[in-house]
Each structure stands twice: as C-alpha cells, then as structure tokens.
Amino acid sequence: MEDIIAKSSFSMLEGKIDGRILKALKVMGYSKPTQIQVKTLPHLLLGDDIIGAAKTGSGKTLAFLIPIVENLIKLQFTRKQGTGCIIISPTRELALQIYEVLKKLLIDVDLTHSLIVGGEKKLKEIVRLHKGVNIIVSTPGRLLDHLQNTQGFSYENLKCLVLDEADKLLEAGFEKHIAGIINLLPKNRQTMLFSATIDDSVKNLARLALRHNPTLISVKDETQSTVEGLQQGYFICPVEKRICWLYKMLKKCKKLKVMVFFSSCNSVDFHYEFFRKNCKADIISIHGKQSQPRRKEAFQSFVEAKSGTLFCTDVAARGLDIPKVDWIVQFDPPSDVKEYIHRVGRTARGLNANGRAVILLRPEEEEFVTFLKNEKVYLDKYNFDEPSMDVQEMLEDLIQTNGVMKVLARKAYLSFLRCYKKHPFSKVFNINKLDLHLAAKAFGFLEQPHVDFLNNGKKR
Incomplete structure (x- = not known):
C-alpha cells in the first residue's frame, strides 16, 4: 500500500x-x-x-x-x-x-x-x-x-x-x-x-x-534539521537596542503574520502591554500562566487571523499548526538547539510552504550559530537598517511616569536575568558578560533596579 x-x-x-x-x-x-x-x-x-x-x-x-x-x-x-x-x-x-x-x-x-x-x-x-x-x-x-x-x-x-x-x-x-x-x-x-x-x-x-x-x-532529513522552505538567519543586536529593532520590525510587518518568542511569562506581559499601547499593530499574547480560557481564545484568534503578531513563550513552540506564519522572531534565546528548531517550526509548515526566521544575538553570543551548525541548522547573517531610538525615549518616559508599567518592566527584567543565569549554554549566554545597566535600559530603566540574586546583591 x-x-x-x-x-x-x-x-x-x-x-x-x-x-x-x-x-x-x-x-x-x-x-x-x-x-x-x-x-x-x-x-x-x-x-x-x-x-x-x-x-x-x-x-x-x-x-x-x-x-x-x-x-x-x-x-x-x-x-x-x-x-x-x-x-x-x-x-x-x-x-x-x-x-x-x-x-x-x-x-x-x-x-x-x-x-x-x-x-x-x-x-x-x-x-x-x-x-x-x-x-x-x-x-x-x-x-x-x-x-x-x-x-x-x-x-x-x-x-x-x-x-x-x-x-x-x-x-x-x-x-x-x-x-x-x-x-x-x-x-x-x-x-x-x-x-x-x-x-x-x-x-x-x-x-x-x-x-x-x-x-x-x-523521515528525518539527514542534511538539515529544519524544513526546506524556511529562510533563517541571525542579527547581531546590542541588548539596549532590541526593543527599538522589534518596534521597527513589527511596523514593517503589519500585513504579515509574526510570532515573537520571549524567555519568560513576565517578559511577554511587559512587551505585550508596551507594544499594544504604542505600536499600531494587532498583538495577541499567550503563555503558561494565563488562564485556560484566555490561552484558548488567544490561540484560536491567532489561528484565524490573516495578519498580526503573537507574543509568546515556548508554550507555543511545540506542534502547534498555525496557518501561514510569515516570520518567527526569537527575541530571547532558546534553551537549547532543539527548542530553536521547534520555535522556527511554526512557519514553513506543510507541502511547498515558505517562511522566514530571525534570532537576535548580542555581539558576544555569535558563537551560538556554530552550535546550530553542528546540529545541521544553517543560519545566514542578516543586516537590518539601524532602528530609530525614539522608541527607547518613549519607553523610558513611560517607565518613569506609569507605575503599572514600571512594575511589569521590573518583573520582566529580573526574569530576563534569571533565564540568563540558569541558561544551559552558559558559555554563550553568559550572565557574567552581560552589562546589567544596558540590560535594564532595554526595559526602560534609567537606573538599574536592585538585583538580589547576582554577586551577593551588588550592582555591576
């Protein structure tokens, strides 16, 4: 048969x-x-x-x-x-x-x-x-x-x-x-x-x-670990410029379907609230700490949407068949190569399907590309135009004046650092090589929030 x-x-x-x-x-x-x-x-x-x-x-x-x-x-x-x-x-x-x-x-x-x-x-x-x-x-x-x-x-x-x-x-x-x-x-x-x-x-x-x-x-392909119709690459972006890059990316992709992966539920919540209010784009969020009815509604809405953006954690990385996703953006690094493959697997699904993916890496993290290559995942190096820093100023003003957003930003910042601290690829994603002040800037802080789980609570 x-x-x-x-x-x-x-x-x-x-x-x-x-x-x-x-x-x-x-x-x-x-x-x-x-x-x-x-x-x-x-x-x-x-x-x-x-x-x-x-x-x-x-x-x-x-x-x-x-x-x-x-x-x-x-x-x-x-x-x-x-x-x-x-x-x-x-x-x-x-x-x-x-x-x-x-x-x-x-x-x-x-x-x-x-x-x-x-x-x-x-x-x-x-x-x-x-x-x-x-x-x-x-x-x-x-x-x-x-x-x-x-x-x-x-x-x-x-x-x-x-x-x-x-x-x-x-x-x-x-x-x-x-x-x-x-x-x-x-x-x-x-x-x-x-x-x-x-x-x-x-x-x-x-x-x-x-x-x-x-x-x-x-039926695994021995020559590569991801599907043929996927164009994938990486972009070297300093941590303090990431949110400006994402803003510009989403503005360009308003008529497309985009999934953006973050490392924590807190980071999803913070970025969702900021972009929902300040970026004229349809944005949905999903993560494991949301109620089941909300997750179900968010998932179904994005499945049925012809365009828009989904901010998510790896709860959306496995097996989900979401039609016609144009871009996968890995804003935060995956926990390992296998998780990278599952994230990008949300696009270019089915026969003759195409999709694009990009992962943001800090200059010190480019070695991750070698790890991927060893697992038969081959990335091109992407170049994007320098983003405007107006968005950064908008974010900093918001964090100084909006108490709710400041709380969300602090939780997201601390979760971001915790994910780095426990990352399995600590040789590449090394918390000791991360400038905490610039990382705090990425969440809109002019002054670095207190961190009590690094270097005995001392700032650095």
Whole structure:
C-alpha cells in the first residue's frame, strides 16, 4: 500500500479507506500525503505498533488520526462500547489543535469525541464520559485523574493509544503520569508513539508503552534539521537596542503574520502591554500562566487571523499548526538547539510552504550559530537598517511616569536575568558578560533596579 500512497493522492485510496474519511480530507484541502503519512499509514491500518520520528510540521496529526478513525469505523464502534482511542498531548493548545482536526475528519462519521484538559470544568467531562466517548484527546494529568476517579468511565474496550510529542511529554515532567495511565489501560491495544526526537528517555517510554517489536519509522532529513522552505538567519543586536529593532520590525510587518518568542511569562506581559499601547499593530499574547480560557481564545484568534503578531513563550513552540506564519522572531534565546528548531517550526509548515526566521544575538553570543551548525541548522547573517531610538525615549518616559508599567518592566527584567543565569549554554549566554545597566535600559530603566540574586546583591 505504501507504493500506492507515495505515488498518488488520497483519492486513490478509495476502497481501502472509508469514503467519508476521503471526503473529509478533500474538504480540508488535503490531496497528497506527506512522507510520514506515506510511511506510517500502511502499518497503522494493519494495527501495528509504531514509533514515528519526524520533524515538526511533517503531518504527524493526520498520520495517526486517519487510521484511528478508519479502524474504529471497521469495528463498528458505538457510544455503548465506551472509549476506543485515547490521544495524549503535552499541552492544552496542542490537544485543542488535534481535537479541531479530529472534528473535521469526523464530520460525516458517527463516532463520539471529547477534549479533556486541565482548566476546563471537570463535571462536564464526567457527564460526557458517562454517556460514552469513542475518541478522547487529553493532557496527561486530567486523563489520569479521570481514569482513577471517574466512575462510569468505560475504557475496557480501548483499541488504540497515541502518545504525541513524546519527547515533550517527558520534558514537561509527565513521565509518572504516563506510567500511571499505561498501567490502568488494557494491554491488548495498538500503540502509536510520535516524537520529533528519539533519545534514550523516549526509547524507555516506548518500551513501557508499546508491545514487542514496534516498527520504527523515521523521515528525518539527514542534511538539515529544519524544513526546506524556511529562510533563517541571525542579527547581531546590542541588548539596549532590541526593543527599538522589534518596534521597527513589527511596523514593517503589519500585513504579515509574526510570532515573537520571549524567555519568560513576565517578559511577554511587559512587551505585550508596551507594544499594544504604542505600536499600531494587532498583538495577541499567550503563555503558561494565563488562564485556560484566555490561552484558548488567544490561540484560536491567532489561528484565524490573516495578519498580526503573537507574543509568546515556548508554550507555543511545540506542534502547534498555525496557518501561514510569515516570520518567527526569537527575541530571547532558546534553551537549547532543539527548542530553536521547534520555535522556527511554526512557519514553513506543510507541502511547498515558505517562511522566514530571525534570532537576535548580542555581539558576544555569535558563537551560538556554530552550535546550530553542528546540529545541521544553517543560519545566514542578516543586516537590518539601524532602528530609530525614539522608541527607547518613549519607553523610558513611560517607565518613569506609569507605575503599572514600571512594575511589569521590573518583573520582566529580573526574569530576563534569571533565564540568563540558569541558561544551559552558559558559555554563550553568559550572565557574567552581560552589562546589567544596558540590560535594564532595554526595559526602560534609567537606573538599574536592585538585583538580589547576582554577586551577593551588588550592582555591576
């Protein structure tokens, strides 16, 4: 079947996959499968366990949703049989995204489905589970809670378990949750594990979750770690000029879709409030300390927007499929090379897609480009026109006169320093080589705020 899929469109699978699925794919605008779909569908449709390794934006979501729906249709699964498939995702946003794709795939198929994540009303989820939910998309903590405590949650007939973004599940500290879930679920099931990277911790999880001899499928490009349609580079920018550069960048990109990554929730809040009030651009913010309804609304708004800017932390770096993002701006450095790849993976997604990315580096940090090159990530050196410093004066005046903004700026400044202090690449992102006065200037301070966690609290 792989040869048929590889050389054809989805439509040529007529007779092998339920026609309602093919119709839904056509309506969704998918005609030709991606490589991960080509390689995994034949195994998954036969009920094999797999470990799927593919870079972000490769089409993994449909790679597991198509066989899930097809196999449950063949089994004539009904509400009375309870849950036939559980899909576990590391974040609420990614779970929501998977769920939205699932709903579109099930438009003409009578399979019940539910999104079960923390931050939503648990009672409503309990009512749905009592009625019978065939396909569940969930985050680990909330799912384990229901498995342990919700009477009438029928999962004895479970046919399939999906662990999506397995490496991120482990990074987020969900290993014990996943182990607890796996111990409670029926052993006689198909299991799919998808991950952007396959390291020892993911292999250990695979041994726990999958049956003997799972099929390992990888579609990684050995020549580069990011997708072909991505133009990426770096710009050397002194710390005190970054906010002026960003202001000019966003003014130029008013008709485009831009994601700007910051290192902390406090930094997102500070920059969001400043730019929302002083830059004539549509700006949305999202980070992990926001309420679930606000995060959900922000995510959906940016997905549906044709232009605008999203200020975010790495909560938005993994797996999120946001259409037609033109630019990725890494305003603050990522925690490692892998996180860099996931950030830029929010653009140039899908077949024949293009996107652009830039990371701001201080002059002392250019060595990070070498680290990226060693991981087959190749950056060009960008040149931008010198930004006007009028914005800096505007920011400094605001911090002196607006008490609320001054508090936000101080929190953001201290968070910025803490991220530098604990950065894993301390050889490159070295707090001891950072001029604290100039860093404070980047947040609008004429006088450096007191810092009590560096050099015994002394200024420098």
